Amino acid sequence: MDRREWPLWEVFIRSRNGLDHKHCGSLHAPDARLALQSARDVYTRRQEGTSIWVVRAEHIVASDPDAKAELFDPAADKIYRHPTFYVLPDDVNHM
Amino acid sequence: MSVAIADDLRAAHVDYLLRLGDSALILGQRLSEWCGHAPVLEEDLALANVALDLIGQARLLLSHAGVLEGHGRDEDQLAFLRAEREFRNVTMVELPNGDFARTVLRNFLFTAFQREVMTGLQGSADAALAAITVKSLKETRYNLEHAAGWVVRLGDGTDESHARIQRAVDELWPYTEEWFAPDAGDEALAGAGIALCWSNTRGAWTDAVTPVLEAATLVIPAGTAFRSTGRLGVHGEHLGPLLSEMQVLQRTYPGATW
Numbered sequence: 001m002d003r004r005e006w007p008l009w010e011v012f013i014r015s016r017n018g019l020d021h022k023h024c025g026s027l028h029a030p031d032a033r034l035a036l037q038s039a040r041d042v043y044t045r046r047q048e049g050t051s052i053w054v055v056r057a058e059h060i061v062a063s064d065p066d067a068k069a070e071l072f073d074p075a076a077d078k079i080y081r082h083p084t085f086y087v088l089p090d091d092v093n094h095m
Numbered sequence: 096m097s098v099a100i101a102d103d104l105r106a107a108h109v110d111y112l113l114r115l116g117d118s119a120l121i122l123g124q125r126l127s128e129w130c131g132h133a134p135v136l137e138e139d140l141a142l143a144n145v146a147l148d149l150i151g152q153a154r155l156l157l158s159h160a161g162v163l164e165g166h167g168r169d170e171d172q173l174a175f176l177r178a179e180r181e182f183r184n185v186t187m188v189e190l191p192n193g194d195f196a197r198t199v200l201r202n203f204l205f206t207a208f209q210r211e212v213m214t215g216l217q218g219s220a221d222a223a224l225a226a227i228t229v230k231s232l233k234e235t236r237y238n239l240e241h242a243a244g245w246v247v248r249l250g251d252g253t254d255e256s257h258a259r260i261q262r263a264v265d266e267l268w269p270y271t272e273e274w275f276a277p278d279a280g281d282e283a284l285a286g287a288g289i290a291l292c293w294s295n296t297r298g299a300w301t302d303a304v305t306p307v308l309e310a311a312t313l314v315i316p317a318g319t320a321f322r323s324t325g326r327l328g329v330h331g332e333h334l335g336p337l338l339s340e341m342q343v344l345q346r347t348y349p350g351a352t353w
Contacts, residue, residue: 022142027137030248037241038137041144 007056009035011043014051021053029054104287107280109164110183111290112224114326115212116156117184117337120174120275121334122205123149124341125192134195145202146236155227170184175345179335186323187270189334195261196249196256203242204267204304209275210235211299243307250311253332268316273323274300317339 006028014022024043029035035054043049063071075081126146129130133139168176188205192198213235214226249256275297284290308315323331344351 028135029137033244034137035247037244038141040237041241042137042142045140045144 006030007058009054010057010060011035012038012053012055013039013049015048017050021051024048024059044046047063096327104283104289105163105165107283108221109160109281110161111284112156112160113183114185116153116160116173118188118205118326119149119181119209120153121182121184121337122188122201123147123153125188125190126202126338129198131197133158138195142198144313145238148231148238152227152231152234152346155231159223159227171345175342176349178339179330181327182330182334182338183326183328184330184334184335185270185273186325186331187267187273189325189330189337190267190270191333193263193266194259195332196260196268199242199245199249200260200263201267202238203246203307204271206235206239206242207303208296208300209269211296211303212291215296219290220288221290246307246313247311250308250313257312260311264308264313265316269319269321270323272318272321273326276322278326 007030008026009025009029011024013024014021027035027038027042029038032054036052039052039054040049044052114214124147126142126149129142130139130146153174154170157173161168161170185205187201190201192201210232213232213311216228217225219225219228219230245300246260249260251257277294278292281290281292281294285295286291305315325331325334
């Protein structure tokens with residue numbers, strides 16, 4: 001028996017209009033049509049979504065976990081990149 | 096409409112609701128047998144979702160039938176305390192699941208039929224029935240889309256998958272004839288604006304299923320004289336064992352709730 005697995009797809013769900021799609025999991029499917037349907041069946045059974053994206057996992061280019069030090073650590077001591085040194089007028093709220 | 100005619104129609108009306116409701120219930124029960132056994136996790140959930148949609152439709156239809164019948168029977172009594180001959184489901188849905196190909200092919204054929212019937216019932220003079228079909232149609236459209244995808248995928252797939260689903264077509268196709276046989280009750284209800292004749296859906300149903308079967312490279316078998324009779328209450332050998340499993344709890348502990 002042929003035991004080759006169906007390709008892996010990553011699933012992104014938008015829970016409400018105006019929000020971003022968020023990664024919620026993955027699944028196996030032989031084609032895009034079934035990947036969308038399975039995403040609907042597996043991840044939106046309890047009204048979690050209003051929109052679904054699926055993308056073949058192999059098409060996602062990911063950063064190297066071993067490169068964390070050079071990629072992300074240098075930002076740690078550059079506090080001037082945060083807009084926290086401005087004095088806001090009292091009338092400007094929710095910034 | 097005189098009261099006498101209305102009374103005459105009521106029996107046919109209850110029957111009509113039971114045919115739809117029982118067909119949904121029995122197919123839902125069959126599909127739930129796949130729970131935990133489907134070929135892949137994703138399809139396990141998909142089939143369970145379809146089963147739950149069907150059982151939900153059955154609840155609405157049987158509840159409505161029980162009220163109309165006027166003997167005080169609710170959905171549970173109709174589902175769990177009727178005998179085999181009182182069930183009005185079409186014969187195809189009581190057949191064993193067989194393999195996955197046969198399961199999805201049955202879903203495809205029957206759901207396409209359900210869609211045509213429900214589409215015609217949205218304007219029913221029976222406001223409750225119209226409302227039930229409007230709600231159910233959304234589920235039915237999705238379930239049909241899902242099943243149709245599988246029919247093409249398997250039919251136009253490997254030699255093995257093609258052979259299996261072609262065998263399913265050959266075995267199940269004769270059971271579709273029952274759906275389109277003329278029926279006096281249907282005609283009376285159609286005349287009153289309550290229902291549509293199932294026999295009138297043959298053209299639309301054929302137009303819906305044929306392109307999918309062709310895309311799946313499947314051959315539709317020639318017609319035969321065989322006519323199943325489930326909707327008349329005369330069933331095959333498989334409904335009895337299904338009911339004994341489905342009804343065992345209420346039969347053993349009548350009135351049990353939890």
